[in-house]
Amino acid sequence: MEHLPEMHLQHPATVEEAVKLHAAAPASRYLAGGSDLLVNIRRGIERPDSLVYLNGIAELHTITDGLEQISIGGAVTLRELAESQLLRKPFSAVAQAAGKVAGPSHREYGTLGGNLCLDTRCVFYNQSEWWRAANNYCLKYRGDICHVAPGGKKCFAAFSGDVAPALLLFDAEVELAGPDGRRRIALAALYRNDGMDHLTMTRGELLVAVHVPKIPAPVRTGYAKSRVRGSIDFPLAGVAVRLGLQDEKIADLRIGLTGVSPLPFLVRGLDKFVGRKPDDACLEELREVVRGQAKAMKTTLTPPHYRRRVAGALAQKLAESIF
Amino acid sequence: MNKMIPSRSIGVPKPLIDGPEKMTGKAMFAADFQAVDALVGRILRSPVAHASIVAIDTSKAEALPGVRAVVTEADCSNNHGVLPIAMNEWALARHRVRYRGEPVAAVAAVDVATAQRALDLIEVTYEELPAYFTAAEARAEGAMVLHDDKPGNIEREVEFDLGDVDAGMAAADLVREMDFHCAEVCQAQMEPHAAFAEYDAARERLTIRPSTQVPFYVHKMLARVMGMPESHIRVIKPHIGGGFGCRTETLQSDLIAGLLARKARGTVKLVLSREETFITHRGRPETHIKMKVGMKKDGTITAVDFSAQQRGGAYSGYGIVTILYAGSLIYGIYDIVSARFKGYRVLTNTPPCGAFRGHGTVKTRFAFENLIDGMATELGLDPFAVRRANLLVAPTMTENDLLVNSYGLDQCLDWAEKASGWKQRKGKMGPNKGLGMACSHYISGASKPKHWTGEPHATIHLRVDWDASITLLTGAAEIGQGSSTVMAQCVAETLGVDMGRIRVVAADSALTPKDNGSYSSRVTFMVGNASIDAAQNLKALLIAAAARKLEIAPEDVECLGEVYRGGQQDQGLTFEEVVMEALTGEGTLAVKGTYDTIPESWGGRKYRGAAIGGTMAFSYAAQVVEVTVDPDTAEITVNKVWVAHDCGKALNPLAVEGQVQGSVWMGMGQAMSEETRFHEGLPLHANMLDYRVPTIIESPPIEVGIIEANDPHGPFGAKEAGEGSLTGFLPALTNAVADAVGVRATELPLTPDRLLELLEKKARDERAGVSVSGKLA
Numbered sequence A: 001m002e003h004l005p006e007m008h009l010q011h012p013a014t015v016e017e018a019v020k021l022h023a024a025a026p027a028s029r030y031l032a033g034g035s036d037l038l039v040n041i042r043r044g045i046e047r048p049d050s051l052v053y054l055n056g057i058a059e060l061h062t063i064t065d066g067l068e069q070i071s072i073g074g075a076v077t078l079r080e081l082a083e084s085q086l087l088r089k090p091f092s093a094v095a096q097a098a099g100k101v102a103g104p105s106h107r108e109y110g111t112l113g114g115n116l117c118l119d120t121r122c123v124f125y126n127q128s129e130w131w132r133a134a135n136n137y138c139l140k141y142r143g144d145i146c147h148v149a150p151g152g153k154k155c156f157a158a159f160s161g162d163v164a165p166a167l168l169l170f171d172a173e174v175e176l177a178g179p180d181g182r183r184r185i186a187l188a189a190l191y192r193n194d195g196m197d198h199l200t201m202t203r204g205e206l207l208v209a210v211h212v213p214k215i216p217a218p219v220r221t222g223y224a225k226s227r228v229r230g231s232i233d234f235p236l237a238g239v240a241v242r243l244g245l246q247d248e249k250i251a252d253l254r255i256g257l258t259g260v261s262p263l264p265f266l267v268r269g270l271d272k273f274v275g276r277k278p279d280d281a282c283l284e285e286l287r288e289v290v291r292g293q294a295k296a297m298k299t300t301l302t303p304p305h306y307r308r309r310v311a312g313a314l315a316q317k318l319a320e321s322i323f
Numbered sequence B: 001m002n003k004m005i006p007s008r009s010i011g012v013p014k015p016l017i018d019g020p021e022k023m024t025g026k027a028m029f030a031a032d033f034q035a036v037d038a039l040v041g042r043i044l045r046s047p048v049a050h051a052s053i054v055a056i057d058t059s060k061a062e063a064l065p066g067v068r069a070v071v072t073e074a075d076c077s078n079n080h081g082v083l084p085i086a087m088n089e090w091a092l093a094r095h096r097v098r099y100r101g102e103p104v105a106a107v108a109a110v111d112v113a114t115a116q117r118a119l120d121l122i123e124v125t126y127e128e129l130p131a132y133f134t135a136a137e138a139r140a141e142g143a144m145v146l147h148d149d150k151p152g153n154i155e156r157e158v159e160f161d162l163g164d165v166d167a168g169m170a171a172a173d174l175v176r177e178m179d180f181h182c183a184e185v186c187q188a189q190m191e192p193h194a195a196f197a198e199y200d201a202a203r204e205r206l207t208i209r210p211s212t213q214v215p216f217y218v219h220k221m222l223a224r225v226m227g228m229p230e231s232h233i234r235v236i237k238p239h240i241g242g243g244f245g246c247r248t249e250t251l252q253s254d255l256i257a258g259l260l261a262r263k264a265r266g267t268v269k270l271v272l273s274r275e276e277t278f279i280t281h282r283g284r285p286e287t288h289i290k291m292k293v294g295m296k297k298d299g300t301i302t303a304v305d306f307s308a309q310q311r312g313g314a315y316s317g318y319g320i321v322t323i324l325y326a327g328s329l330i331y332g333i334y335d336i337v338s339a340r341f342k343g344y345r346v347l348t349n350t351p352p353c354g355a356f357r358g359h360g361t362v363k364t365r366f367a368f369e370n371l372i373d374g375m376a377t378e379l380g381l382d383p384f385a386v387r388r389a390n391l392l393v394a395p396t397m398t399e400n401d402l403l404v405n406s407y408g409l410d411q412c413l414d415w416a417e418k419a420s421g422w423k424q425r426k427g428k429m430g431p432n433k434g435l436g437m438a439c440s441h442y443i444s445g446a447s448k449p450k451h452w453t454g455e456p457h458a459t460i461h462l463r464v465d466w467d468a469s470i471t472l473l474t475g476a477a478e479i480g481q482g483s484s485t486v487m488a489q490c491v492a493e494t495l496g497v498d499m500g501r502i503r504v505v506a507a508d509s510a511l512t513p514k515d516n517g518s519y520s521s522r523v524t525f526m527v528g529n530a531s532i533d534a535a536q537n538l539k540a541l542l543i544a545a546a547a548r549k550l551e552i553a554p555e556d557v558e559c560l561g562e563v564y565r566g567g568q569q570d571q572g573l574t575f576e577e578v579v580m581e582a583l584t585g586e587g588t589l590a591v592k593g594t595y596d597t598i599p600e601s602w603g604g605r606k607y608r609g610a611a612i613g614g615t616m617a618f619s620y621a622a623q624v625v626e627v628t629v630d631p632d633t634a635e636i637t638v639n640k641v642w643v644a645h646d647c648g649k650a651l652n653p654l655a656v657e658g659q660v661q662g663s664v665w666m667g668m669g670q671a672m673s674e675e676t677r678f679h680e681g682l683p684l685h686a687n688m689l690d691y692r693v694p695t696i697i698e699s700p701p702i703e704v705g706i707i708e709a710n711d712p713h714g715p716f717g718a719k720e721a722g723e724g725s726l727t728g729f730l731p732a733l734t735n736a737v738a739d740a741v742g743v744r745a746t747e748l749p750l751t752p753d754r755l756l757e758l759l760e761k762k763a764r765d766e767r768a769g770v771s772v773s774g775k776l777a
Helices: A013-024 A037-042 A078-083 A092-099 A105-108 A111-118 A129-134 A164-168 A282-294 A304-322 B017-022 B059-063 B112-121 B136-141 B165-171 B214-228 B252-264 B274-280 B319-329 B362-379 B383-388 B410-419 B484-494 B523-550 B575-583 B653-672 B725-742 B750-767
Strands: A008-010 A029-033 A049-053 A063-065 A069-072 A173-178 A182-186 A204-213 A218-226 A237-246 A249-258 B039-047 B051-057 B067-071 B103-109 B123-128 B154-162 B174-182 B194-200 B205-210 B233-235 B266-272 B285-297 B301-313 B341-346 B433-443 B458-464 B470-474 B502-506 B563-565 B589-595 B619-630 B636-646 B704-709
Touching: A013 A049, A013 A173, A013 A204, A029 A037, A029 B214, A049 A092, A049 A182, A069 B341, A078 A092, A078 A111, A092 A129, A092 A164, A092 A218, A092 A237, A105 B039, A111 A164, A111 B214, A111 B704, A164 A218, A164 A237, A164 B383, A218 A304, A218 B484, A237 A304, A249 A282, A282 A304, A304 B750, B039 B112, B039 B252, B039 B274, B051 B103, B059 B112, B067 B112, B067 B252, B067 B266, B103 B112, B103 B252, B123 B383, B136 B301, B136 B341, B154 B319, B165 B285, B165 B301, B165 B725, B174 B362, B194 B252, B205 B252, B214 B233, B214 B252, B252 B266, B301 B319, B301 B362, B301 B575, B319 B341, B362 B383, B362 B725, B383 B410, B383 B433, B410 B433, B410 B619, B410 B636, B410 B704, B433 B725, B458 B523, B458 B575, B470 B484, B484 B502, B484 B523, B523 B563, B563 B589, B575 B589, B589 B653, B619 B725, B636 B725, B653 B725, B725 B750
Parallel strands: A008 A049, A029 A049, B039 B266, B205 B233, B301 B341, B470 B502, B636 B704
Antiparallel strands: A063 A069, A069 A204, A173 A182, A173 A204, A218 A237, A237 A249, B039 B103, B051 B123, B067 B103, B154 B341, B174 B285, B194 B205, B194 B266, B285 B301, B433 B619, B458 B470, B458 B589, B619 B636
């Protein structure tokens, strides 16, 4: 591990104070769990001179069970999320995803906001400064070449948070606070398909809370994650499935994917499964649809072929096992 | 009052004697040492894989306030290397760099930020040369040589042809040949490399605490590279966070710490990052193996014809020894009547490989045990029966002149077969579940040391003073494997005293006798025997003293450990009383014990390098692995492992169990998920996320059966316990997967993506109507 440079650490008590402190320093970053940011700072990927520490802000730690929505503060830890009684059926996918992030110690520190705003990852990017310099850097950082797809001008660094695809199943919204006040946008709108700049947040914005609308229909959800090891690893592919049956036929179907592109997204074209019986043929077809949209690139040591294939397989297994 | 029976220490489960320090965090590792004036050392590494160094300009770095020393190859008096016949490495690259990350210069500064700024100010001009990242590229016609004295980039070509292989193949009922490929693996030990070096400028002396398995080699190489008298260097081994072979040679970081401390005329702490530790490498080479075996219908092996090509990396290191082991240790486990081997150790522009737990044997054994498992299936034989058809009978000498004096493989097989329920369960596991088995063996130390000087193989000092404590002084490096504990046990058992009476002082060159170090599983055998010898010598002195005091003949003294007496009616003398008598007129007792191997164990002369493989005793292991394969994701779950290990007398059954479990677990990582990967010579894997060591989630229950086929020369009959069980896991896993899903993996690690490809190919073949029912390609 490379050494940690000296930085100012700020301790705001409110969201508004945090935003103000962030704006006051030219190169500041918000810090919550730090399990991703501090590693990136040590590697020289991030070079802030000031860190605005969010964990002292009470508002960010609350989980509220509202009439129409569940609201989860941005600094709620992944362990708290995984263990939350509010995130039982039909929100199981969210708790399951949080419980599958990294290892137990990471989940003790890591936060919901951190996982949703996780930087995109690539084997050519998540390396030391010496390494990246020796490799002439890359599109995402200081360079002008993509080592994943040489010749291309698009960055394929993969979004690797586990919780986002689960929240996408529920039309969740995120509440952001920034120099211009607060705003609420769909979680899907937080992301764009660009590994270099995958978050639509503007400079100085922080993620205050996630609002998950309650759903009336009797649907079930789950999250499955492919990784070489059962702990620590980021997803090679992560799949969240939402399935509702009526008269033994599919009435509601959504699938969220992560780890296979620069943003988490809902699989398109699932309408054609509505009204069908979830039999073997149907689920095989589903598997192929998911596989076709999981366009993983060579951003991990595990080859893309496997990640595409396993995304489909996990979707099929989840859909089979949820009911 | 007086305890009337000798204390037993051997064969008793004993917690390791350095456990309390480690459990409470008091143990000091190299990076834990502090000094008020300690400088921070950092290394500038080559960004290119192969280049001439045209110029190095350190003037700006030297001028930076806070920088106390900048060193380059100009500060080195000599090159270095672990094998006296193959020294070609420089602590800091001389005129040429040969892999990405090779140290080029280093700085010592008042703090880490200054040290980093200084590195950025060093200007190196490179003229790039063609680089080769695979053995095949490096061997290709017209390839530029990495070292002028190594034509064709061949570090060493090994060849032997013993017995009549062609006749053996002709006499076989079944001959099969397969290609195998095993990825390069790293030890990934817990502690990154570090060294704490103090230079006494007034006296021109160096004291260094390096994270090493071989303090003696570090001592020798520091003197050679720094041009210092050996007597002016003191090497103190601190606690070590694992080694597994990557620290069995002097690393550049050990030498650079010394060079920086001298130039700064002060104290330097050099701690490598995890990435730098991976770049330093010294792991197991990527290897291609061709293996051909002839077998009779009853499983008898008639001939073995095999070859191995290892990608050795940029410098010689242990390379010659590794490729020799890859050939010679086809022997020593089964009755092999004829074998032909061709081995190539190749120099490439990647970090140098080294001696990894199971040195040289692992990949050959994987290929062999994998191939014969498939042949057993073809012949309709049980895999256990095939092994039993080829057992050795000890004592014997193998065809390549390896001494086998004790042999417990038959008992290992019996235990593993029974414990795993093999007979009842094999073939009835249900879909996607399988059982596989394999055997392995390993040496108990190389019988002929690399630095042959005529000294005994091991020396132990025991000191006894007026307080009646026994201080055991040993050069052997405790690296977490329990060597200090085992020596204390040997001495305590021989004297019959409680282990609490013994204090072990280990591996401080100013205090302890020289020892070659902790590698090739030599310590228990060699140093254990020296400990017994020393304790016997001490006991003779104590008995003589007791005889004087009791006024009886020495042969009439009965030694009960804490009591020495003349007869059953005699109340006897306490240990303290005996010691006081022994000190009378003598002063503090200092006794010595030594051990030497016997010439019969020194290996053969039938081919060049045939001595490599020679050992006093072999350990044996047999293991059964049970797996479940997910057919959709191709993920393998290891449900359980049953492993029997013949270590001769288990001196400390608790430590043996830990070593065997650790070996199996390490083999599991290599078999299933660990591998190095390079992008044009840059390590993509140099962190703990991308180098995939198994986590506790993947770790199965490992049931250990200790088999004690005592060796006549071993300390109390003991043999090696820390390496032999690693190897068997790899083929046992692929054999289990073959049993579960009908595909035979020849490429390691067997990651889900590799297994998925095999499963997809099988499905395609089945659709195309190709028969794949257990037939080998």
